[in-house]
Amino acid sequence: MRLVIVSNRLPITVVEKAGKLTFQRGAGGLVSGLSGYLDYLRSSSSTKEYIWVGWPGIAVADEMREELKSRALSEFQAYPVFIPEKSMEEFYHGFCNKIIWPLFHYFPSYAAYDESYWRRYKSVNETFRDAIMKIIKPDDVVWIHDYHLMLLPKLIRERMPDVPIGFFLHTPFPSYEIFRLLPGKWRREILMGLLGADFIGFHTQDYSQYFLRCVLRILGYEHDMGKIIGEGHIVRVDTLPMGIDFNKFHNAVNSPEVQRERYNLKKTLADSKVIFSVDRLDYTKGVINRIRGYEIFLEKNPQWHKKVTFILVLAPSRIGMEHYQRTKKQIDGLVGEINGRFSSIDWTPLLYQYGFLPFYPLIARYSISDVALITPLRDGMNLVAKEYIATRAEQTGVLILSEMVGASKELGEAIIINPNSREEIAKAIQEALEMPKEEQIRRNTIMQKRLKCYDVIQWAEDFISGVFSVREEQKKFNARLLSTHVKGQLVRDFGKADRRLLFLDYDGTLVPFAGHPEMAGPDEEVLNLLDRLSKYPQIDVVLTSGRDKGTLQRWFGMLNIDYIAEHGAWIKEKGEDWKLTGALATDWKPHLLPILKMYADRVPGSFVEEKEFSIGWHYRRSNPESGSLQARELTDELINFTANIDVQVLQGSKVVEVRNASVNKGVAAMHFISRGSFDFILAIGDDSTDEDLFKMLPGTAYSIRVGMTSSHARFNLRNYVEVRKLIEELIK
Template sequence: PEILQLMPPPWRAEILEGLLSADLVGFHTYDYVNNFVRSAVKFLGYKAEADHVVLNARRVRVGAFPIGIDFNFFHKSGEREDVRAEAERLRALLSSAKIIFSIDRLDYTKGILNRVKAFEEFLKAHPEWRRRVAFILVVVPSRTGVPQYEAMKREIDREVGRINGEFSEVDWVPIVYIYRFIPTPVLLAMYNVADVALITPIRDGMNLVSKEYVASRADCRGVLILSEMAGAARELTEALVVNPNDVHGTAEAIAKALTMAEEEQCRRIKAMQERLREYDVVRWGVEYITALIESFRARRELEEALKSAPLDPEAVAEAVGKAQRALLLLDYDGTLVPLRPYGYQAIPDGALLELLKALAAKFEVAVVSGRPRDFLETWFGELPIHLIAEHGAWIRLRGSEWINPIPFDASWKPRVRRIFEEGVRKAPGSYVEEKDSSVAWHYRNVEEEVAEKVVKELLDELTALSAGEFNIYRGKKVIDVRPTGANKGVAAKLLVDRIKPDVVLAVGDDETDEDMFKALPADALTVRVGLAETYARYFVTSYKDVRKLLALLAGKPA
């Protein structure tokens, strides 16, 4: 979440929404799963339940699926003639020296410089290992021509040259530096002969090199030094796990690896190999595809279990277009615009205003919102449309003044506000919105665990206080308290009785819109944004689908 928070909100929202358009989102580790779920809750306001993110439209499964390798391919690699020949050549070249091996593409996330510095510190702290150990450092070219990568390569070249210049003897070079792609037989040979694999990325989603090295050790020898910042560290717990930024700690891990008893090496290697053999790449693929099928099936079952059906935009457009007088009742937040962390951020864009203007030229149009009068007046007051504010407490018919269709007593508001202000104190990021007829507590920016606890407390206090004076509504990341009898259903029915349309199209996205769906005639075209138990006849996935439908009705490109 911290990285996403650095991005402009539209960017991070697009990234998260794009991933959540899938039925299943898989990550390498549970840490990554938790980070993603926290981000979806924090930035998009969705709810997390067990291993799912609950969207408006469906439940998206989020799981950890650590990718495996072809274990047998690597485990039997030492039996290949070309690999065996290359391994013998390497051993002959390096004489009786112990071999430390690492391979990475050139990238700032791989921690190559830290690794080189750690080896230098090891040589300084343990001079008895000079002439007895060789570090084969393979760096595979990447992003050639990019200035930052060229600078990184020059720095690695400089450090390796400096260390070799300081420690080399006539018959010994401490770092064997290779900057090129190496063929598969050579790589497999290095896996087979290396006494230590030094894999210390600063950040790595998984790192399969570490798994391949362990799987290749059919002789039950070898030590893996692995960065705690690699996803593989969650599985390969018998490795010597280091922090890649701790140069001293990594140097000491090298010393420990080179002096580890063969029995201890074998115990660790065997434990890791059993895990890799059991959860190989085939099992990984099968489990992921199985989870995907199950997630898809669950979505279809949910769709079938709900009363609403997917909206057919062309059919609705045809029905509305044939009517002599059609009435469009449109919720605002979550229906015409996306839900935002703060209400002031969800302002109508120019395309929406033009779209409503075009619709008003053909149909009776009403924006039916929980927003206060001044917001609707500011943004839509110049359009020839009807406005319904504060969930029906106020109505402004096209070309008329605001009226209050149902007189209400708001003497309870100060008491409710005090309760909500206590909620703000307990849940940083929440805020109180007071309108003429109602008071709302918004908690879209509150951590899920904190929010649920505070919501329960507030609902208990409000219920004890109400005594029939007001109604309590829990919407999407909001608790709304408003006078008894004021709701979107009453306002919608008033408009229908006054306009007497042939066709009514009503669209909304949360519980407050259910009053409107219930109050309308049975043949009304009612649409819920998102899958949920609803009185609406149809559903769409998001506000974007609503915009497409309205563009179709207005005869404009979507």
């Protein structure tokens, strides 16, 4: 097995100087996090190989591309995706950072909805797809990372239907109210792009639920415990908080490089307590509130003057972008203001460093700090918080952590604050500095144990296991699909039979569902298929439907076929009148109709359909989320109300129906089966009412359930399109 990791950037940055290529290690949480897992793969007996696909960091001249490919592959197991500078500008600085980044971090006023950015986002995702197609192998597993490549899973799925694909989002996924701010076409294509994956991972349960809610509200797909069934494809959504390489950070504290750095820092800081923050320069990181919170702490706690030092390190990020430059200017001014106000000859309250901090100096600062102050306004996970805890060799130190970051769900022993409240930040700083050592050790011991157990290796292994688990489930379903071999046998059996009987459901089987039942009338293709099928020698075609007999007569009365209406209440044979299948009561309807009408009034877009022997509450045009919730509530209420009445409550596709308990398609079908000796029987249907029919068929009959679900039918087809193709093959 080979793991194909795909991200916007490679784990290396390529630099071109005087016509020569050099390589630098990439920065960022994704690279540092995944590198720990890849180191594990290289050093262990694992059978997994890997290759990392991404942009090399620069636009590369055509004549240097082959050299870069060769060296990247041999030296770093990497494969570059070449993207022109202008395309990268509109893709990365445009769509990704001017639209997705602010929206997903709850800064909607910063988003710039530019159609050209969207077009570029699509074209770059297609470029990644094309690059992957050149290197992918049949037994590869593709693992796509982050918001830059949300269209890529579907693009690969269209070319390689059987390749296992996983997608992990490292940022927050926003609530529906934020996500819906994207133009309708964009948000639908993004969700469909993500659903091309087999397995989709998020850092927190909140992000997973927000995604599932968006899929329901925008695409109409419901889920069962995180499992979404699309058209012939199973997708599982799960929560997997990313870990760190715990041992790497924990053991680094004792390295000579860190000890030397610690010695120099201690000499500079003397006996001062140290508060430490390290972040990328980004408006989402809450740095301004962090500094203001420290300022309030100094105002209210003069006893701590000259006894505490705040070290703030900010790494450059997205240089040149307006909001980032404005943020940096504000921070620079604040640092000067606070130092000018509080400092003395022998004390600088805030030490500010703007630049990248290498690994060993970072570990040294973690390890000497009494307090880590981490206060993003929004953050997908924030691995800095975990890294700080991992470096606490003596279990001392206090973590102050924003409740708006994913890590807060795992590190509950930290001092959790609201990053929008400067007063809370100031109070937390005081609490952290005054916390007894025993309490520090108690909290950090718990957090270290947790982080050590669920490190980046466990996280990655769980994710890959999740991908394979879904693929196994998909295989089991595919085994039930009507294969080419079985279809060929079915067609041959149909052709050589002396007497044929076909039961065909209508809605969802021959036609797609519509917002209103009256909008789902038969198109010319369906009428033509049924007409040609009914003229086949020695054949009886029975249209089985939950619709009323008047609608079936109006739509199909010109055809020479038989009917089952209202799920089996009525039957009609060719050339005869409609007949009831038994003595059916309707005295229960006046008692139940008011309940259904109450729900129709309560849920906009829903309505009640009354037939002679059944009633139904339809909610296909309602808000999918509230409609599903109200459907469950209505079903429970009806079941309780009808406990002593001889009726049955059914949940169909966006409908809750009540009918006589003795009525079903299976009983009605037996009337037609008993009319003669049929040596070929085929039944096709798409919902629970068709299960009654499937159960009544003889063992030699062919039965097909439309859709991806378990069934008493022998086989499945994905959708109504495949049903029409099958009928066409029978006729030919």
